[in-house]
Amino acid sequence: MISKKTKYAINALVHLAKRKDEGPIIIAEIAKAESIPQKFLEAILLDLKKAGILASRKGKAGGYYLLKAPEDVNMADVMRLFDGPIALLPCVTYMYYERCEECKDEETCGIREVFLEVRNKTVSMLKKSTLLEIIRREGQQKNEINED
Amino acid sequence: MISKKTKYAINALVHLAKRKDEGPIIIAEIAKAESIPQKFLEAILLDLKKAGILASRKGKAGGYYLLKAPEDVNMADVMRLFDGPIALLPCVTYMYYERCEECKDEETCGIREVFLEVRNKTVSMLKKSTLLEIIRREGQQKNEINED
C-alpha cells in the first residue's frame, strides 16, 4: 500500500494538472477540494516543489502550479519521493541497493531473480502512469479487479 | 518492500522445498541455515501451517515439511498472509476492499483505474512466482536491474 502522504500528493497533482492554465492555486483551495489536512498538504507540496515537479508564487495571487507537463509526471517518481523504493526487496532496488542480511549468495539467489523481474515490470508500469494518463482515464473506466 | 517476516517465510519455504523428500526438518535447523531468529521463525512456520502450506510433526523426529507441492506455493499467497493486500490502494484490493477516504467518485476515478491495472498485473506476476520457479532460477540468473 502507498502511504496517505503519497495518495494526497497524487490527488493534489491531479488537481493542479486539471487546472494548469489557471495560474497558481492556493493551498487552502486544494486542501478543501481534495479533503487533505491543510498543514499536512503544505509539507507535501513543498516536497513536490523541491523535487522540481511544482513551482510556487508567494504573496497575493500566489499559490502552487505544475512546473512539469502532465505527461512528464509519473507515479514511480511520486511514490519514490514519499515512500522510497518501489522494489519489494532491498537487493533489487536501483538507487537504494542493500544486501539482504540473511542472504548467502546473491549471485545465484532464485528469490532475487524472481523479485527483480517483478520490480522491473512494476517500475515500467508506474512510469507509464502519468498525470495525463490518469486524467485521460477518468470517466472511461472498464477494468475490473481480477479475482485472484 | 516486503517485511522481514515475509522474507524469512520465503527463505524457510525454499529451504523446505529443496529438502521436501527428507521428512520433517526441525525449526532450529532452518533457523540456523537461513539466519533467522529461531523464536521469530517459530511463529512464522505456525502461520504457514495454519494457512495449509506446511504441516508439522511434534516430538522426537518431528519438524516441519511442505504440504503443498512447490509449484502450488506462490509469492502472492505468502505475501498476503504476512503483509496483507498486494494492491497499492485500498480501493483496488479484491479481498480487503476499502474506499479511499478522500475519494469523490470512485466510479470515474482515473487514479483508481491506473492503480487497478498495476495491481492486476502485479498479482498475476506474483502468482507465477512459485517455489518451483524460484528454485529453477537459482544459478541461472540473467536479468539486471533496469536503470529507471
Add this chain to the structure above:
DNA sequence: ATTAAGTCTATCTATTTAGTAGGGTAAAGA
C-alpha cells in the same frame, strides 16, 4: 519416564505513520 520437538501466551522496544498546534519569516500585489 525421558527427551526432543512443536505450541501458546505475553511482553517489549523502536520506528513509522498520520497527523495537530503554533509560532515566526519572506515575498508580492494593491
Add this chain to the structure above:
DNA sequence: TCTTTACCCTACTAAATAGATAGACTTAAT
C-alpha cells in the same frame, strides 16, 4: 504600508506495525 500568501521551524501526540524475546506448556517417539 497592509494584506495575503508561501515558507520554515519546533514540538507533541496517538496509533499501528515491525521485529523481536522469554517462559511455560503440550505432544510424541524411544
